[in-house]
Amino acid sequence: MTGKTQTPLVELRDISIAFGGIKAxxxxxxxxxxxxxxxxxxHNGAGKSTLxxxxxxxxxxxxxxILINGQPVEINNPRDARAQNIETIYQTLALADNLDASSNxxxxxxxxxxxxxxxxxxxxETRKIMGRLNPNFRKFNVPVSALSGGQRQSVAIARAVYFNAKILIMDEPTAALGPHETQMVAELIQELKAQGLGIFLIEHDIHxxxxxxxxxxxxxxGRLVGxxxxxxxxxxxxxxxxxxxKKPAKAA
Amino acid sequence: MSDTGQGVQTAAPRRSLFETLEIDARLLGMLAAFAAVAIVFTIWTGGTFVGPRNVFNIAVQTVPVAIMACGMVFVIVARHIDLSVGSVLAMSSAVMAMSQAYWLPSLFGLAYGSPVILVLTMLIGFAVGTAIGALTGWLVGYQGIPSFIVTLGGLFVWRNLNWFTTNGQSVSLTDPNLLMFGGTEGVLGATASWILGLVASAVAVLAILSSRRNKLRHGFTVKPVWAEGVMMALIVGVILFFVGWLSRYPIPEAKLKRMFEARGETMPEGYTAMHGLPISVLILILVAVVMTLVARKMRFGRYIFATGGNPDAAELSGINTRLLTVKIFALMGFLCALAGLIAQARLQSHGNDIGMLEELRVIAATVIGGTALAGGVGTIYGAVLGALIMQSLQSGMAMVGVDTPFQNIIVGLVLVLAVWVDILYRKRLGLTK
Structure with missing residues (x-):
């Protein structure tokens, strides 16, 4: 476990957001x-994705x-987040279907x-990074709409990895994947972790x-249980x- | 083509001729349709249809719609629509007509026919078109009003502001500098056309070679040498044929005499001159090349296609999609003004009804050219070809004496047919979900 005494990479303090009176x-x-x-x-609607x-x-x-390395930052749009080396892999796979892998x-x-x-x-460059992440990937010159769920996911992950993310947000990265591809993502997470990235993982599967x-x-x-x-x-x-x-009694 | 063992990944599968040449099937379909139209009317008219004179006329008549169709590709690819292009053309044309005929001469006391007048006129006209487009884009992008509504409103507003600007009167335009843009009055002549054709051929060959070298440098597979050669030969052939054909269209003797008299000379006996390339067609080619470059090789174009494919993805990738919308419509407005300049020069006047119903022809040309209304898909060359096919049909039907109502009926049917065939084709290939 990393030492809790050092400055956190990311600190979200007292965040609130409401949509039309509903506190998400x-x-x-x-x-x-x-x-x-x-x-x-x-659960769905608990506020994880919104947060x-x-x-x-x-x-x-x-x-x-929001604090990054102890410094307060303003994040008003996706460009601000990218400037802080925050990369996101969205649940809905934010890819433009009509473009090929490298354009995405x-x-x-x-x-x-x-x-x-x-x-x-x-x-x-895309061939290089995909060679590392998913060596079986061949479909470089077709729109990503022609790719399988796993292939699309590896394009999305490659995007986050290529630009030297320091903070990675993964919103259910394995939701659309088969067992083999899920394993691939799990290995990748371990590798990125070893490289010193911080990862927020939104996940439904308790295992x-x-x-x-x-x-x-x-x-x-909308509230943090613990x-x-x-x-x-x-x-x-x-x-x-x-x-x-309810928070279990024995956990700190 | 024979099928060589499916699923064998190591051996390169044999590919069809068109795949090897990397010619888009949709482009091929359009070329076939265009060829069919040309062949049918050539036979029907006993050859007049493909005569230099008619080819020249079709080319010149296609220009305004084709120029606007180039801009419409970007608009539709980004999942918008612009119903106001005909009215914006009229509005820009009205401002340009009034500028050169009344405002500038009276305001600055510039002499009639001074080149300064034309330059200022063009600047004013382009500024008006671009500003109208930017306003539309702001209402769509930043205020969230659907483009269909904004531009439907614009169709009424600009058409009638055009009317108000000219008091509903036609403005006769006779400035020889302006008429250069119209077509028959502004041609390069045979020699210059040939030189330009050869230069264009050389550029095309060099572009293919440099693209091939770039691919090889990164170790990608390239087309076989013979396929590159065939492509080069095709492109160069089309360019030189077009140039050569227009250089065989003589300028009428009476007109040549007038031209000499205007310069205070007398025409030598037996003097002839050919039309060659019209300046307006050159402008269209320039617009199409630049727009293709923007679409394929610049961030602006890449972002338009990304936004059309998945607006959320574009936004999350840090693309400022609102500003992008403003830029797209501003560019559309600029092209409307450019088309307006060429249209008024060709007609040698500005009338109230200039560009009337042009929005429908522009959208039809774009859609026939393979741009999907759902967004994300479209090509500039397709739109130009679409405009050319429609103009050829109309011109051919007029030549063989089809009544006007039937001409319009057939153009309408062709539009629906083109999209229908495209849908059937995509279904068969399993390209649609």
Missing amino acids: VDHVSIDLHPGEVVGLLG IKCLSGAYRKDSGQ LFLGRELIANGLVDDAKMEA NVMKLCDRASVMKN TVDVNEVTDDDILGMIILG
């Missing part, structure tokens, strides 16, 4: 250290503070040569949480937190 996130505070995977759990979208810039928080990987950050988009260079995460923060009805060290609790404890909204 209600004074929630969580943090993330380098080389750590923090799971975010809760994390405040960090990725898709939503603007109503109140609260570099979307918004195209490589430019002589004022023009350098497609050949971008494809070469994946126990396997991949160091800590787990559970939300219910944060626990995964090693110190059982999966039943966590399920109890999700369903009943």
Whole structure:
């Protein structure tokens, strides 16, 4: 476990956001250290995705503070988040279906040569990174709509990895994947963690949480139920937190 | 083509001729349709249809719609629509007509026919078109009003503001500098056309070679050498044929005499001159090339296609989609003004009804050219070809004496047929879900 005394990589302090009177996130505070995977759990509508979208810039928080390496930052749109090396892999796979893999990987950050988009260079870079992440990937010149769920996911992950993310947000990265591809993502998470990235993982599958995460923060009805060290609790404890909204007595 | 063992990944599968040449099947379909139209009318008219004179006329008549169709591709790819292009054309044209005929001469006391007048006129006209487009884009992008509504409103507003600007009167335009843009009055002549055709051929060959070298440098597979050669030969052939054909269209003797008299000279006996390339067609080619470059090789174009494919993904990738919308419509407005300049120069006047119903022809040309109304898919060359096919049909039907109502009925049917065939084709290939 990483030392809790050092400055967290990310600290979300007292975040609130409401949509038309409904408090989707209600004074929630969580943090993330380098080389750590923090799971975010809760029922549908518990506010996990909404909370994390405040960090990725898709939503603007109503109140609260975001600190990166101890410094307060303003994140008002996805561009701000990218400037802080925050990369997000969305549940809905934010890919443009009509473009090919390399166009998607570099979307918004195209490589430019002589004022023009350098497609050949971008494809070469895409081949390099995909060779590392998913060596079986061959479909470089077709729109991503022609790819399988796993292939699409690896494009989305490659995008996050290529641009040297320090903070990675994964919103149910294995939801659309088969067992083999799920394993691939699990290995990748371990590798990125070893490289010192901090990862927020939104996940429904309790087994994946126990396997991949160091800590787990559970939300219910927009509020934080609690944060626990995964090693110190059982999966039943966590399920109890999700369903009943109660923190187990023994966990710190 | 024979099928060589499916699922064998190591051996490169044999591919069809068109796949090897990397010619888009949709482009092929359009070329076939265009060829069919040309062949039918050539036989029907006993050859007049493909004569240099008619080819010249069709080319010149296609220009305004084709220029606007280039902009419409971007608009539709980004999941918008612009119903106001005909009215914006009229509005820009009205401002340009009034500028050169009344405002500028009286305001600055500039002499009639001074090139300064035309330059200022063009700047004013382009500024008006671009500003109208930017306003539309702001209402759509930043205020969230559907583009269908904004531009439907614009169709009424700009058409009638055009009327108000000219008091509903036609403005006769005789400035020789302006008429250059119209077509028959502004041609390069045979020699210059040939030189330009050869230069264009050389550029096309060099572009293919440099693209191939770039691919090889990164170790990608390239087309076989013979396929590159065939493509080069095809492109160069089309360019030189077009140039050569227009260079065989003589300028009428009476007109040549007038041209000499205007310069205070007398025409030598037996003097002849050919039309060659019209300047308006050159402008269209320039617009199409630049727009293709923007679509394929620049961030602006890439973002338009990404936004059309998945607006949320574009937004989350850090693309400012609102500003993008403003830019797309501003560009559309600029192209409307450019088309307006060419249209008024060709007609040698600005009338109230200039560009009337042009929005429908522009959208039809774009859609026939393979741009999907659902967004994300479309090509510039397709739109230009679409405009050319429609103009050829109309011109051919007029030549063989089809009544006007039937001409319009057939154009309407062709539009629906083109999209229908495209849908059937995509279904058969399993391209649609």
